[in-house]
Amino acid sequence: MQLRARLAHAESGQRVVAVSAWEGGRCLGSALGEAPTAEAAEDRALQRLLQRLETSSQVAPPPATQSDVRPAPVPPAPPAPAASAEPSASEGGVAGPEVEPPADPDDWSEELAELERLLRQLGWERDQESIYLQRAFGHPSRSRLIRYADLLAYLGVLRRLEPGMDPASAPLPMRRPDLLRRSDALLARLGWGPAEGRAMLEREFRLASRQQLSDDDLLRFNELLAQRLEEPTASSQEQGTPSPAGQAPG
Incomplete structure (x- = not known):
């Protein structure tokens, strides 16, 4: 594993250092550290990164040598799920292939x-x-x-936010789990099933699943759904025949 450190920010009495861990050209994770000196900030960032890697078990074990390689037994095929068992929205829904989330960039x-x-x-x-x-x-x-x-x-x-906004009353950011729950609620209020949600995703974003949207695009998707709720025929008209509600488009 290779560690990289860089000075991300500097001002009087404050240094922010970013430390990232790499292996095989892949970024395993990164963390920021803040302190009066760059050395102390780097130590804090490194400590936080190592704790994060240990917690998430992102560091892969060393590759096996050729002598250690043994053919793995083939597990029996799992039984086919019942026709009524469908994946939930949190598991990716029915739309498109599962998308690997991009690694955090090294330079912030x-x-x-x-x-x-x-x-x-x-x-x-x-x-x-x-x-x-x-x-x-x-x-x-x-x-x-x-x-x-x-x-x-x-x-x-x-x-x-407007200049002068009070931090004690300013609106809080919508994080990704909140955005997904919000779109679930909007889709349910519209009475839309997977087909209608996927149609909007393909029309507006050229994508088939919410998992492929960035946070900003997911926020925009929710805004579009909210706009449809304000239309008189929002809950009854959309391209194609409405599907039963209850399952989000990925």
């Missing part, structure tokens, strides 16, 4: 620079940002945003 410097710009635009100091982070993510420190998706969600909501 552009996102962190935009974050600083947005905070200045809002007029938030460090104490005010800490109040908002505690509400949104359960901790007061930006350095503990170790998931790239959380950083993107944070940026997304800051872009929509």
Whole structure:
């Protein structure tokens, strides 16, 4: 396993270092560390990354040598599921192949620079940002945003806030599980089944499953569903014959 470290952000009395772990050209994970010096920030980022890798068991075991290779027994084929057993929305639904989520990028410097710009635009100091982070993510420190998706969600909501907004009452970011639950609820209210949801995905995004959407596109998908609810015939008309509700399009 190879470790890479880079200085992601620097200002007076503060350094943010990003450390990532790589193996075989694949990023196993990354983490940020914040401290007054770059060395201390790197140590914190490394400690957090190793804890994260250990918890998620992302580090694969070393490849077996040729002498260790043994043919694996072929397991018996599982019984076919009953016709009425269908995958739930959280398992990917019925639409399209399962998509491997992209690995977190190694370089977050552009996102962190935009974050600083947005905070200045809002007029938030460090104490005010800490109040908002505690509400949104359960901790007061930006350095503990170790998931790239959380950083993107944070940026997304800051872009929509007005300057001078009180961090104690500002709307919280919608994270991916919340977005999926929201679309489930909207699809159910519309009375749409997999066919109708998939038709909108293909028409608007050229994709067949919600799992293939980015967080921003998933938010847009929910907005489109909400707009359909406001139309007089939303619950009764869509391309094709309506399918029974209850299963989301991936």
